[in-house]
Amino acid sequence: MKKSIRIIAAALIAVLMTACLTACGKKTEGTIKFGTNAEFPPFEFVAANGVIGEFDGIDIAIAKQIGEDINMEAKIENMEFDSLLVALQNKQIDAVIAGMTVTEERAESVDFSTPYYSATQVIITKEGSGIKSAADLADKFTSVVQGYTGETCIVDLGYRYESFKKGTECVMELVNGKCDAVVIDSATASKYVADNKGLVIVEDPAVFGNEEYAIAVAKGNKELLDKINASIEKMLANGTIATLGDKYCSAE
Ligand code: ARG
Secondary structure (H helix, E strand, O other): HHHHHHHHHHHHHHHHHHHHHHHHOOOOEEEEEEEEEEEEOEEEEEEEOOEOOOOOOOHHHHHHHHHHOOOEEEEEEEEHHHHHHHHHOOOOOOOEEOOOOOHHHOOEEEEEEOOEEEEEEEEEEEEEOOOOHHHHHOOEEEEOOOOHHHHHHHEEEEEEEEOOOOOOOOHHHHHHOOOEEEEEEEHHHHHHHOOOOOEEOOOOOOOOOOOEEEEEEEEOEEEEEHHHHHHHHHHHOOOOHHHHHHHHHHOO
16 A cells, blocks of 8 residues: 555656656746836726736737747836837847837837737717717817827827827816827727727727837837748637637726
């Protein structure tokens, strides 16, 4: 009896050791530092138990998976949205993952990965405001976030607006009756509307076109871009990104 227990124990230890060699034996080769602006649910936000430290969201889960795929530990640096591309150029971070829309202007200073998510700008307004389209913002006052593509949209339309540092500030302006509308990315707008009673989303695809989110790396960093693209393309093909989208868009 004793002997058989010893044999079972020895066998168990052997199994555990092999498991550990395969699981723990994989050492990461350095770290990859992703810059983000964690003010953009469901893509990035601060949470008690995030995917990477206190950071959670679709982008953070993607960053973590990229790290695993390229055998590096993914770290997050949280900063203002406006500072992200400069931080990339200064080599303070290796890549930007921030629900960042690919634009011609940005592509002049950084390189973008294969896009991983399609979005559009939408209008958030109060129920019964009468705003039905982007043209209805002409004689209204709109809040946008500084440096976001939503700001570019309202500037291009030539309508009256004010810029704020965070989406939540724009929404507070709207809730408090200090503006008539907020123009911001669709998925983030849905989160704000779900969190604040009396707000609705107005879409106007004829005015607000399709936007593609992609990861940015320093101009010419082909080595990293190729690795990131391989990982993103795998996640697009095997449904990882679609699953993350469903998970974070439906979560409270
Ligand atoms: N998609 C918009 C843009 O590229 C907003 C992105 C905001 N992202 C963030 N992490 N705060 O301008």
